[in-house]
Amino acid sequence: MTDLALEVDGLVKRFRVPGGGARTAVDGLSLAARRGTVLALLGPNGAGKTTTVEVCEGYQDPDAGTVRVLGLPPRTPSLRPRVGVMPQAGGTYPGLRCGEALRLVASFAARPLDPGALLERLGLTEVEGTACRRLSGGQQQRLSLAMAVVGRPELVFLDEPTSGLDPQARRGTWELVEALRADGATVVLTTHLMDEAERLADDVVVVDAGRVVAAGTVAELTRHGAAGQLRFRATPGLDLDQLLSALPEGCLAKESPAGQYLVEGPVDPQLLAAVTAWCATNGVRADDLRVETRTLEDVFLELTGKELRT
Amino acid sequence: MSAWSPGELAPAPGAAPVGRMLRAQAAAELKLVLRNGEQVLLNLVIPLGLLVVLVLVPFVEVDGAGTPGERADFFVPGLMALAVMSAAFTGQAIAVGFERQYGVLKRLGATALPRWVLLLAKTLAVLVVELLQLTLLALVGLALGWSPQGAVVGAVVLVALGTAAFAGLGLLLGGTLRGLTSLAAANLVWLVLLVLGGIVFPLSAFGPAEAPLSLLPTAALSGGLREVLEAGAVLPVRETLVLAAWAVGGLALAARLFRWE
DSSP states (O other): OOSEEEEEEEEEEEEEOTTSOEEEEEEEEEEEEETTSEEEEEOOTTSSHHHHHHHHTTSSOOSEEEEEETTBOTTOGGGGGGEEEEOSSOOSOTTSBHHHHHHHHHTTBSSOOOHHHHHHHTTOGGGTTSBGGGSOHHHHHHHHHHHHHTTOOSEEEEESTTTTOOHHHHHHHHHHHHHHHHTTOEEEEEESOHHHHHHHOSEEEEEETTEEEEEEOHHHHHHTTTTTEEEEEOOSOOOHHHHHHTSOTTOEEEEOSTTEEEEESOOSHHHHHHHHHHHHHTTOOOEEEEEOOOOHHHHHHHHHSSOSOO | OOOOOTTTTOOOOOBOOHHHHHHHHHHHHHHHHHHOHHHHIIIIIHHHHHHHHHHHSOOSOOTTOOSHHHHHHHHHHHHHHHHHIIIIIIHHHHHHHHHHHTTHHHHHHTSSOOHHHHHHHHHHHHHHHHHHHHHHHHHHHHHTTOOOOSOHHHHHHHHHHHHHHHHHHHHHHHTTSOHHHHHHHHHHHHHHHHHHSSSSSOGGGGGGGHHHHTTSHHHHHHHHHHHHHTTOOSOOHHHHHHHHHHHHHHHHHHHHHOOOO
């Protein structure tokens, strides 16, 4: 048994567009989700996240590339009880009540979670008797999440699980994802929210225009390229050559704009100590001294030249 | 929202026994029909109301049927055919059309519920609705003076074939058109067949069009039921063959063209 819950290799998916021709939604995308971890597909709307997930769920066939879900082709019938799916929208009988809809899906599973407890945890107890078509968007999202996990699957696909949720409901969803991971399930989710990926994901795959533009752990992605920036504020016109002579070899220093200083080099405790020692010796009060770190948002902007929140 | 305790969400996948899935899904389908006002109107109120009105108010001429009892002998089989069409064709076409549009079928496809169990559950729900419809039509008919002849088994065979024929056509419509389009088309077909399909008006009223009209599924079902329940035939061959042909053709086309999304 492989330790990968999901393997996508060179996935290509094209759609015919009206008026002839084809649009390539996914263009040679590869990714892997390790068992018992959370993988986030991060990218703007239209990046190909949903198409990728739908191929993995067996809803669409790839035009090229291979996909293995728990080691099997996505359409394998024996996968259905083992995989939980939360689509981006819809999927409940409008005429069934919230509790009925969840109990119906629970009745398809051999050892389902207790639907009542699940509704309670997701804050849906008050609307248990409400017809699905009368639920708010956020309530439908949470019901959809409950339906994805009630059968106790090994692997769960969540397509934009928190879009349209208020902060409290979002936290509830995050807690559920974290608990699933802690109990050994694998979660693959798509999001265009940085804080969501940063908080939940072990691995992040940044997707843009159907391609992977970066992949790795959150720490790897945010560390890379931002290594070695130290910033502080002080009186304008400090002697930078004198500062540099006090620092280890290979460092750079500049002042831009006036009074804002940037030191570039291998940021470690020694460098920090050298900078502060130089300031102490020269009677410089450094304000706002900080080691620069990047967020996933910076990474995305740098890699694609686009803002993520569109 | 309280915290999850460790192990509470530990994976334990597996499909439920088929019997349990089938019961749960069929019960849900039945609930959806009986809760939906338009479906109740279509399946129960209209056939029963038409039966009462047509028997008691003689505005449709039926040859050799003068008394309310004789009129009931003509109209009960016709409205039983209408009821079967409403449940198996119109109701299914509308429900399936919207279920596809709302992504319900797509979503069910990702659960442990196999498609054949879903279709079987839909069939079971239709059969339960039909049992309710035909029982009520028979009871109201008897109260109006209906005196059924023939063997029940012949009527059951015809209803079963008619259900298969209409269900195939309903799945064909609901499985290829969007919800609202399917609703409009299914209601239009229902209305046209109500008038031209041998349910309310005897086909002899249409002169030379009688022969082609008698090949319609409603005409075959209502005509066949009349042969059995009015004239005492065991199983009329022609009508049985017409219904079987519609059933095979409709189900085959539906199987080829049905789209789950």
